[in-house]
Amino acid sequence: MKKIGNTYCFEDPPRVLSYASTVGKKEGEGPLSRDFDYISDDNTFGEQSWEKAESRMMSMALERVLAKGSLTASQLGCILGGDLLNQCISTTFALRPSNVPFFGLYGACSTMAEGLLLAACLVDGEFESTACAITSSHFCSAERQYRYPLEYGGQRPQTAQWTATAAGAVILQKGGKGVKVTRATPGRIADPGVAAQANMGAAMALSAYQTLSRFFQDTKTCPTDYDLIVTGDLGRVGRQIVIELFQRDKIDIKPVYDDCGLMLYHGDQDVHAGGSGCGCSAAVLCSYLLKALEQKVLKKVLFCGTGALLSPTSANQGQTIPGICHLVCLEADH
Amino acid sequence: MKKIGNTYCFEDPPRVLSYASTVGKKEGEGPLSRDFDYISDDNTFGEQSWEKAESRMMSMALERVLAKGSLTASQLGCILGGDLLNQCISTTFALRPSNVPFFGLYGACSTMAEGLLLAACLVDGEFESTACAITSSHFCSAERQYRYPLEYGGQRPQTAQWTATAAGAVILQKGGKGVKVTRATPGRIADPGVAAQANMGAAMALSAYQTLSRFFQDTKTCPTDYDLIVTGDLGRVGRQIVIELFQRDKIDIKPVYDDCGLMLYHGDQDVHAGGSGCGCSAAVLCSYLLKALEQKVLKKVLFCGTGALLSPTSANQGQTIPGICHLVCLEADH
Numbered sequence: 001m002k003k004i005g006n007t008y009c010f011e012d013p014p015r016v017l018s019y020a021s022t023v024g025k026k027e028g029e030g031p032l033s034r035d036f037d038y039i040s041d042d043n044t045f046g047e048q049s050w051e052k053a054e055s056r057m058m059s060m061a062l063e064r065v066l067a068k069g070s071l072t073a074s075q076l077g078c079i080l081g082g083d084l085l086n087q088c089i090s091t092t093f094a095l096r097p098s099n100v101p102f103f104g105l106y107g108a109c110s111t112m113a114e115g116l117l118l119a120a121c122l123v124d125g126e127f128e129s130t131a132c133a134i135t136s137s138h139f140c141s142a143e144r145q146y147r148y149p150l151e152y153g154g155q156r157p158q159t160a161q162w163t164a165t166a167a168g169a170v171i172l173q174k175g176g177k178g179v180k181v182t183r184a185t186p187g188r189i190a191d192p193g194v195a196a197q198a199n200m201g202a203a204m205a206l207s208a209y210q211t212l213s214r215f216f217q218d219t220k221t222c223p224t225d226y227d228l229i230v231t232g233d234l235g236r237v238g239r240q241i242v243i244e245l246f247q248r249d250k251i252d253i254k255p256v257y258d259d260c261g262l263m264l265y266h267g268d269q270d271v272h273a274g275g276s277g278c279g280c281s282a283a284v285l286c287s288y289l290l291k292a293l294e295q296k297v298l299k300k301v302l303f304c305g306t307g308a309l310l311s312p313t314s315a316n317q318g319q320t321i322p323g324i325c326h327l328v329c330l331e332a333d334h
Numbered sequence: 335m336k337k338i339g340n341t342y343c344f345e346d347p348p349r350v351l352s353y354a355s356t357v358g359k360k361e362g363e364g365p366l367s368r369d370f371d372y373i374s375d376d377n378t379f380g381e382q383s384w385e386k387a388e389s390r391m392m393s394m395a396l397e398r399v400l401a402k403g404s405l406t407a408s409q410l411g412c413i414l415g416g417d418l419l420n421q422c423i424s425t426t427f428a429l430r431p432s433n434v435p436f437f438g439l440y441g442a443c444s445t446m447a448e449g450l451l452l453a454a455c456l457v458d459g460e461f462e463s464t465a466c467a468i469t470s471s472h473f474c475s476a477e478r479q480y481r482y483p484l485e486y487g488g489q490r491p492q493t494a495q496w497t498a499t500a501a502g503a504v505i506l507q508k509g510g511k512g513v514k515v516t517r518a519t520p521g522r523i524a525d526p527g528v529a530a531q532a533n534m535g536a537a538m539a540l541s542a543y544q545t546l547s548r549f550f551q552d553t554k555t556c557p558t559d560y561d562l563i564v565t566g567d568l569g570r571v572g573r574q575i576v577i578e579l580f581q582r583d584k585i586d587i588k589p590v591y592d593d594c595g596l597m598l599y600h601g602d603q604d605v606h607a608g609g610s611g612c613g614c615s616a617a618v619l620c621s622y623l624l625k626a627l628e629q630k631v632l633k634k635v636l637f638c639g640t641g642a643l644l645s646p647t648s649a650n651q652g653q654t655i656p657g658i659c660h661l662v663c664l665e666a667d668h
Contacts, residue, residue, distance in 0.1 A: 001460050006435065008461050049651050078520055086420045087645035088440045089653075092523065096656050101340065101520035103448060104643070104658075106422045106440040114437060118452065125459025126335050127342050145647075186412055186435035189426065309438070311421035313479075317383050319423075322430050324438075 005218035013180035014123040014172040018069030021286040024165025035287035054138035058094035065169035077128030080115040111135040112282035113305025113326040120181040136167035137277030159199040162271035168282025183329035191322040201238025204306040204323035209245040211325040232281020233261030235274030260284040339552035347514035348457040351507040352403030355620040358499025369621030388472035392428035392501040399503035411462030414449040445469040446616035447639025447660040454515040470501035471611025493533040496605035502616025517663035525656040535572025538640040538657035543579040545659040563636040566615020567595030569608030594618040
């Protein structure tokens with residue numbers, strides 16, 4: 001490992017052994033439908049509560065990522081994971097039967113990038129020969145916890161994002177021939193002073209811009225050195241702010257820049273400013289993105305997980321919304 | 335790094351550069367009062383809400399650990415931290431002004447051990463030259479969120495633990511002369527089927543026993559090879575269960591075994607089964623334990639952070655309480 005500025009450079013890069021995604025009905029009707037491992041018919045995943053449904057969805061992603069990597073749970077080194085529910089119970093109860101060493105994370109919607117980054121460190125540092133990053137979110141459990149009961153039918157402003165019902169899991173290993181994690185830049189908390197809970201894209205955009213800027217500076221690269229730069233999830237509003245922040249620096253990121261919140265749904269799927277939730281960027285990564293890298297349709301991708309580090313309590317107490325963005329550079333095998 | 339079984343063995347062990355603890359009034363009246371860096375007069379830490387008070391307490395711990403390590407925030411490699419509040423807002427708002435790369439964790443009361451373990455990996459793997467583990471808990475913010483409003487004056491059973499008002503922070507570095515992190519065993523989720531929220535010590539005891547057993551097996555050592563083994567925080571009930579689980583294996587852990595939840599308070603301080611909360615084991619570590627290791631009063635200590643991975647929602651939905659225990663072996667410099 002070599003650290004340049006803020007960026008970890010993996011000299012013998014950890015490789016993706018396998019990846020899997022399990023999603024809800026609406027996500028399964030989106031543009032990436034063919035790339036998911038499992039699409040639920042009804043969002044309950046056969047469970048009696050939305051929280052249990054979310055856990056079940058995550059445990060299905062774990063089962064599939066293990067099977068695709070030809071590993072049993074007892075052969076897996078460790079799992080790094082978390083979710084949006086209070087005390088991360090989706091993750092706890094999903095992983096409870098696995099008996100795998102577990103590191104709990106809280107990174108809001110940046111959790112997949114945070115987990116992937118730390119998994120890469122544990123594999124690169126030879127602490128583990130395999131490490132899994134996993135996360136989930138569920139529209140119904142998130143609405144109940146963060147906003148209104150579903151039955152209330154609250155109106156949403158156009159800046160609001162739609163919490164994806166989705167889970168994603170990736171297993172990294174040392175060596176092999178898979179997609180490489182070549183670089184990573186840990187995020188810092190950035191708070192542009194946005195207080196509107198229904199405009200989290202705007203709150204997180206600054207952190208995405210800052211992490212990407214640090215990465216470009218550290219690596220002496222520019223946006224066009226990458227086939228695709230994705231944030232996850234800023235949605236329509238946050239994406240536009242990132243584009244404008246880079247324009248001030250005379251950098252045109254637009255031609256190679258997209259957002260997982262916009263990639264997960266069709267424009268007419270009524271998700272307002274786009275998708276969000278830990279599962280959104282995780283499911284886009286663990287379906288289309290890693291498949292395209294595997295097939296060398298994409299060769300170099302910057303995966304930038306963005307999280308809004310608020311709670312209903314902090315919002316009610318008048319706090320603005322701090323954001324964070326962790327960046328992971330993924331490259332196709334040569 | 336060498337991994338033996340489940341245990342990471344640091345060949346050139348990361349060292350403690352500095353540590354600091356800030357605590358509330360009750361904790362300041364306990365047996366460790368002389369070892370804390372700051373004791374608040376009134377638990378508000380000068381703030382208008384308990385959540386802001388907890389954040390302020392944590393930011394004071396960060397200020398002090400940086401000052402004691404002669405570092406500025408901009409010189410610190412990264413921070414790993416979390417707390418008990420929904421979405422870990424104590425940590426987010428405490429660290430927001432620091433501008434240090436940040437990894438959010440959720441490990442409930444095991445957070446300090448989890449952070450210390452991952453910080454040791456990042457330093458040992460040369461990803462960072464310094465890394466800080468930090469956490470907090472506050473009696474009043476935890477009561478409001480997990481149990482009853484303080485004004486309600488709810489009665490507590492004798493198995494209940496008292497959430498400590500405390501924060502702790504440690505900075506690890508490569509090289510130097512401080513206390514060494516020589517080994518670490520990541521925890522696995524273990525659920526003995528306890529459903530009583532007011533008996534979390536019993537729920538977590540199994541995970542402590544399992545992690546310690548794995549560590550003893552991996553390292554071919556036994557309890558008497560250590561000056562002190564501490565769990566944090568099982569309290570009186572959970573500690574007794576750990577002793578009995580080891581007795582079944584014909585291992586007598588009792589002579590060298592204590593629990594941070596029992597070390598933080600005097601027996602007559604009305605905390606029922608003992609202290610708990612992320613800040614409890616963090617404050618005991620970042621005061622008495624690290625001081626004793628620094629002064630070589632203790633030479634080898636096993637610090638075992640235990641977390642109960644439940645939420646009020648999971649409890650209300652009839653789920654039992656999964657526990658986790660991360661172990662870190664600390665040794666005095668020779």
